[in-house]
Amino acid sequence: MKILVPDVPFDLDFPSLLPDGGASFAPGGTDTVVAYAMNEPVPEEHTDAEVLVTWSSPPKVLADAARRMPRLRWVQTLSAGPDVALRAGFGPEVVISSGQSLHDDTVTEHALALILATVRRIDFSLAAQREHHWAKEIAFAQADPGTEREYTLDGARVTVWGFGSIALRLSPLLTALGAQVTGVASRAGERSGYPVVGPDGLDALLAETDLLVSLLPAVPATRHILDARLLSLLPTSARFVNVGRGATVDEAALVDALRSGRLAGAALDVMETEPLPANSPLWDVPNLILTPHVAGGRPRGAARFLADQLTSWRAGEPLRNVTPR
Structure with a gap:
């Protein structure tokens, strides 16, 4: 052979x-x-x-x-x-x-890095650094009772969509930081102690999600599955991280949600077209962190x-x- x-x-x-x-x-x-x-x-x-x-x-x-x-x-x-x-x-x-x-270990590490970067506003700090600006407003926002919980994973309600082997590596790390993790998969139940909802429970779960992490594969059934309707269900303070596949996201809807403020922030390691074209609107969207599909290594x-x-x-x-x- x-x-x-x-x-x-x-x-x-x-x-x-x-x-x-x-x-x-x-x-x-x-x-x-x-x-x-x-x-x-x-x-x-x-x-x-x-x-x-x-x-x-x-x-x-x-x-x-x-x-x-x-x-x-x-x-x-x-x-x-x-x-x-x-x-x-x-x-x-x-x-x-x-x-x-x-790729479970490296994707888990990168997912955690992107999660912490968007939650802790590292992108904002880097932009301020380039402008020689001491961004003390981040500290003020963390001290404000109205916004303090948006800057930490402690007590955050995290939804992990695509609850396979990577999710089982990532979830305990999020738990250790104080997050409340719920999975989404094709079948509801419990996996390694974490509650998992099926497709019929997704809408209600998104309405109570502070951070949505996608680990979904790119198959016909998942193309643009995160669309404008589902994005609208998330609270305006929510954030989205994608280390699955770019084709699972309606990027135009994501751009609109970020620009309009209906979504607080996002971090993407994967895009629908890679390499990302120079004229893609994703490059300049506010509150968006991009990495060039390097999670897996x-x-x-x-x-x-x-x-x-x-x-x-x-x-x-x-x-x-x-x-x-």
Whole structure:
């Protein structure tokens, strides 16, 4: 079986994790592991591969692979979200699985950084710094009984939308800072001690939310799911942080909510179009923090994860993180 792995700037010593260096992984068969340039089309001599591992490949490269790799049966992306692979046009016989869990720690760290930055008004302080302005008004606002609770997570009502593995890493950190965390997922219930509401409970929950954190994936059902109607349900003092996918947000509605003051602030690591075009209104919206899709960083533990996935594939056992299609 031929397996294509990306030529990546981190340790992906995949063959060494397989028995005999990958020479005879299964009885009666052999594995050939080939590295390819992830930003370039798969070379013609390797279009016969059955397994394609991807990470940060441009959409056009994956679309090209979907057209030119007739023997492909499995695409494993090392990204937390499989959205680029899902849009590439792979046939229904091709299994697509994501790298969910490989980015949990770094996304959690970045989400917490953005949350604290917007709650503590770090963007305002940085803007004041560039103007050589000593922004004492922040301190006055924190001392004002009418606005003091808007500057802290202590007692804040935090809604985490998309309550998966990253949410389970992030929520205890928010709890430690005094926040009251409620999750939103496809099914209501309780997860690791946190209450989780289903879609039918979202409207009522948003009306009582101080901070909304989105960890949603980009799938057809979530496109622009945070729209003008849902944004209008949030209190005007609420803030929004997105470290999921940009396509889940109606950006025009978000811009309008921030400019009109119907939303106090936001912080985004992901946008619908990336890189963000120079003429995007997001660049100049007040009370908005932008970072260039850097929350995930490199996948951590990718080599062991891939070896475990291949072991399952060879044995006919279920793979982790398979995306329904």
